[in-house]
Amino acid sequence: MRLSHERVTRRRLLCALIALFVPLVLIGNGVHVLAHPWFVGAELGRMRADPYGMPEADRRRLADAALDSIVPWGGGDRLLREARLASGGPAFDAKERRHLHSVRGYVLGLYLINAVGLVALAALFAAGRSRRLARDGLAAGAAWTLALAAFVGVYVAVNPVSFLGGFHRFFFAGDSWRFADTETLRRLFPDAFWSDTALVLGGLVAAQAAVLLACCGQAIRLAPRTAAHAR
Numbered sequence: 001m002r003l004s005h006e007r008v009t010r011r012r013l014l015c016a017l018i019a020l021f022v023p024l025v026l027i028g029n030g031v032h033v034l035a036h037p038w039f040v041g042a043e044l045g046r047m048r049a050d051p052y053g054m055p056e057a058d059r060r061r062l063a064d065a066a067l068d069s070i071v072p073w074g075g076g077d078r079l080l081r082e083a084r085l086a087s088g089g090p091a092f093d094a095k096e097r098r099h100l101h102s103v104r105g106y107v108l109g110l111y112l113i114n115a116v117g118l119v120a121l122a123a124l125f126a127a128g129r130s131r132r133l134a135r136d137g138l139a140a141g142a143a144w145t146l147a148l149a150a151f152v153g154v155y156v157a158v159n160p161v162s163f164l165g166g167f168h169r170f171f172f173a174g175d176s177w178r179f180a181d182t183e184t185l186r187r188l189f190p191d192a193f194w195s196d197t198a199l200v201l202g203g204l205v206a207a208q209a210a211v212l213l214a215c216c217g218q219a220i221r222l223a224p225r226t227a228a229h230a231r
Helices: 002-034 037-046 056-070 077-082 094-126 128-158 160-171 184-188 191-230
Strands: none
Touching (some): 002 094, 002 191, 056 077, 077 094, 160 191
16 A cells, blocks of 8 residues: 555656646747747837937847757857957947857856757657656646746736846846847847747647647546557
C-alpha cells in the first residue's frame, strides 16, 4: 500500500512538472514563428510614421538589425555597433545595446527550454510505459496554458501599458528597459507594437494549447477501447 501511494505521489509530481513546462514550450514555439522579419515588417506597416522623421526604409532596416541581434543565430552586438542612422551616426547607443544583449540571453534560454522540452516529450512518448504520464501532463499543461492565456489576453486588452511595464520590471533591472521617445528602440518598437505582439503570441499559444487539449482528450477517450482490444 505504501509503495503504491509513493508511486502515485511520484506520478503526480512528474505530471505537474510536465504541466509546468508546457506553457514555456508553447511560448517557445510561438516566438519561433514571430521572430522573423515578416512579422516585424507587417507590424511596422500598420504603425504610424515615425514622428521624428525616420524614413520607412531605414526604420525597417534597423528593426531587422535589432531582431537579428537577439536571435541565437544572429549577428549579436556586432550588428548593433555597425548599424547607422541616415545621418551616419550610430543607430543604437550603449544602453540600447546592453538591453538587447539581455533580451538575446532570455531568447536563448527560452529556445533551450523549448528544445529540451520537445526532446523530453518525444522520449516519454517513445517509451510505452510513460506515454500515459506524458499525455496526462500535456493535458494538464494545456488547460493551465489556456487559463494563463485568457488572463494575459484580458490584461493586455484592458491595460496594455501596465502589462508591458510589469513584464519589463520582472525581467530587467531598474530602468534599463526605459528609453526616451527619441531613442531608436522606441522609434522602431513603440508600445503599440508590443501590445500587438503580446496579443498575437497569446493567440498562437492559446491555439496550440486548445489543439493539444483536444488531442489529449481524444486519446483519453480512446484509451479504454484500445486496452479492451489488446486483451
